[in-house]
Every structure is written in C-alpha cells, then in structure tokens.
Amino acid sequence: MANIIKCRGFVLNTIPFKESSLIASVLTNKSGKVKLLAKGIRRPKSKMCGAMEPFSFDEIIFYKREFKDIYTLSDAVVIDSFPEIRGDPFRVSGAMVLCEFYDKTLPMEESNTQVFSEFFRFLSSMRKADSHTVRALVISYLIRAFPYSGVMPHLDDCVQCHGPVGGGNGKIDFSISAGGTVCRKHHDDSVLLLDRQTVEALKSMLQRRHFQLSNSTLAEMEGFVADYIYVHMNNIRLHSLKHFK
Numbered sequence: 001m002a003n004i005i006k007c008r009g010f011v012l013n014t015i016p017f018k019e020s021s022l023i024a025s026v027l028t029n030k031s032g033k034v035k036l037l038a039k040g041i042r043r044p045k046s047k048m049c050g051a052m053e054p055f056s057f058d059e060i061i062f063y064k065r066e067f068k069d070i071y072t073l074s075d076a077v078v079i080d081s082f083p084e085i086r087g088d089p090f091r092v093s094g095a096m097v098l099c100e101f102y103d104k105t106l107p108m109e110e111s112n113t114q115v116f117s118e119f120f121r122f123l124s125s126m127r128k129a130d131s132h133t134v135r136a137l138v139i140s141y142l143i144r145a146f147p148y149s150g151v152m153p154h155l156d157d158c159v160q161c162h163g164p165v166g167g168g169n170g171k172i173d174f175s176i177s178a179g180g181t182v183c184r185k186h187h188d189d190s191v192l193l194l195d196r197q198t199v200e201a202l203k204s205m206l207q208r209r210h211f212q213l214s215n216s217t218l219a220e221m222e223g224f225v226a227d228y229i230y231v232h233m234n235n236i237r238l239h240s241l242k243h244f245k
C-alpha cells in the first residue's frame with residue numbers, strides 16, 4: 001500500500017538520474033530527511049521545474065511505500081525560493097554548507113521539527129544579514145547543528161578526566177581527536193590552542209544563547225570545524241565549506 005504524504009520541505013541536494021529525472025534529498029517537516037525520485041523534472045516543460053533547486057522551500061506530495069528507500073515525488077510547488085540568497089553567489093555558497101551538512105549527517109526519516117525550524121531560521125537570517133556577517137552566521141549555524149547529528153563537543157572541563165582546563169594565559173587546549181577540551185595531562189597530537197572567548201562562544205552556540213563573534217574567534221572556529229566534522233562524523237568532508245570563501 002502506498003501512503004500519500006503531503007508536507008513541506010527544503011531541498012538539500014539533487015543528483016541527476018537517467019535522462020530527465022532527479023533524485024532529491026529533502027528535509028521535510030513530517031517525515032524528516034527523505035530521498036525522492038522526481039521523474040521527468042529535467043524536461044523543459046515539467047510543471048515542477050524550479051522546485052528542486054537547493055534550499056528551495058516547497059509544498060510537496062509524495063508516495064511512501066514499504067520496502068523502498070526512495071519514494072516517488074508526485075507534486076512540488078515552491079513556497080519560497082529565497083531570492084535574496086539566490087541572487088548573491090556568496091550567500092548561495094554559505095547556504096550550501098548547511099544543505100550539505102544536513103544531507104550528509106542527518107539520519108533518514110527521523111522526524112525532527114527542531115531541525116526543520118532551525119533551517120528555516122538560518123535561511124531567514126541569511127536573506128537579511130549584512131554581507132559582512134554572512135560568514136559568522138554560516139559557521140555558527142553549522143556548529144549549532146552538531147547535536148542534531150549526535151555529536152556534541154565537550155567544553156566544560158577535561159573530556160578525559162573532568163579535571164580543570166586552561167592555564168593562566170587565557171588559552172584552552174582543545175583536542176580534535178578526543179572531541180573536547182583537555183587538561184595538560186591529556187594533551188595529544190591533535191590539540192589546538194583556543195582563546196577562552198572561543199570556547200565560551202562555542203558553549204553559547206550549542207546552548208542557543210546569544211553571543212558575539214569577533215573576527216579572531218570566528219577564525220579560530222573555522223580553523224578546526226572541518227577537521228572536527230571529519231573525525232567525529234564518519235570521515236565526512238564538506239566540499240561546500242572549502243568553496244565558501
């Protein structure tokens with residue numbers, strides 16, 4: 001039996017399939033992340049043409065069948081294409097970072113309204129952000145998304161022994177491989193020296209508290225975020241993060 005699902009979703013990624021179709025990864029409000037086959041959508045006369053662009057916010061209908069992991073898309077209508085983002089290549093490459101992260105790390109078909117609302121908040125902030133704050137916005141939403149993928153950096157004390165961290169120089173050792181801050185005894189080869197402000201800003205991001213990001217704090221975060229994701233999330237490399245310059 002096929003189940004007809006009508007819901008809302010954000011397109012995260014698409015790959016061409018056969019001559020005129022696409023397989024899309026879509027973050028929905030009802031079914032979590034799903035894979036949808038959009039048949040014939042690359043034909044010029046397709047009525048769904050334009051609805052499968054990355055980060056497009058759509059009303060969609062698809063058929064859910066048991067024993068299948070790719071469902072058939074039957075209709076898609078754009079609710080919001082976020083033209084303010086789409087018209088600016090820098091914002092587009094920033095939005096692609098979150099699309100790729102969610103596409104590669106979110107579990108399939110686990111409904112999570114928090115993730116859905118968070119992605120909407122991210123795109124709404126991106127559309128009106130001053131251009132000099134776009135970078136900070138992308139990096140902070142990327143770090144805020146870590147817990148949705150089951151990963152949370154440990155920042156309160158030493159991740160190994162729960163002893164105190166940080167010396168008198170205002171710097172704290174952060175171990176990429178151990179996944180958090182460490183004391184002198186648990187120092188390892190992957191340790192980076194972070195400013196205390198950077199660690200405090202990370203905590204605020206993860207706890208959804210307000211924070212201010214200075215350029216140096218942002219630079220420190222950018223310095224480890226790709227490696228942290230690689231080590232703790234199944235060796236994932238975010239290509240879009242490399243291109244987000």
Ligand SMILES: [Zn+2]
Pocket residue numbers: 158159160161162163182183184185186
């Ligand atoms: Zn320790």
